[in-house]
Amino acid sequence: MFSADTRHTLWTVLFDHAHNDYLENAAEWGVIPAIAFWALIIFVLARSIYIFPSIESSIERGILLTCIGSISSLMIHGLADFNLQIPVNATLFFVFVGIAAAFPLNMSFADEDREPIYLE
Numbered sequence: 001m002f003s004a005d006t007r008h009t010l011w012t013v014l015f016d017h018a019h020n021d022y023l024e025n026a027a028e029w030g031v032i033p034a035i036a037f038w039a040l041i042i043f044v045l046a047r048s049i050y051i052f053p054s055i056e057s058s059i060e061r062g063i064l065l066t067c068i069g070s071i072s073s074l075m076i077h078g079l080a081d082f083n084l085q086i087p088v089n090a091t092l093f094f095v096f097v098g099i100a101a102a103f104p105l106n107m108s109f110a111d112e113d114r115e116p117i118y119l120e
Contacts (some may be wrong), residue, residue: 021078024085041097045071048100060103067100 025034048068055061074093077083084090 019081021075021082021084024082041071041075044097044101045075048103051103055103064100064103067096070096071100 022034022038025037029037045068048064048071052061052064052068055064071093074083074089084093
């Protein structure tokens with residue numbers, strides 16, 4: 001049951017996943033692509049939080065709040081688990097990121113006379 005010589009068994013543990021989305025991405029993709037990817041996601045999240053107060057439509061505010069909450073919760077959960085390795089979670093995460101990124105800076109569907117301002 002127990003080996004008399006435990007020197008070799010203590011250091012031969014194999015970890016095949018990091019149980020952290022950020023470290024997992026850095027290990028699989030490399031550090032620079034992982035930093036670029038997560039910087040883009042953080043930019044979309046910060047931009048969404050920035051434009052949230054200026055949206056006048058309650059429907060749009062609800063959609064954007066859903067995106068902000070979903071992105072934030074999956075990013076926090078990613079600290080302790082590799083949640084984005086599950087295809088359904090990754091698909092929903094990127095759908096929410098895409099919807100949040102698609103919001104223009106100061107456009108409301110209720111105010112159609114106003115021209116949208118897009119980031120260039």
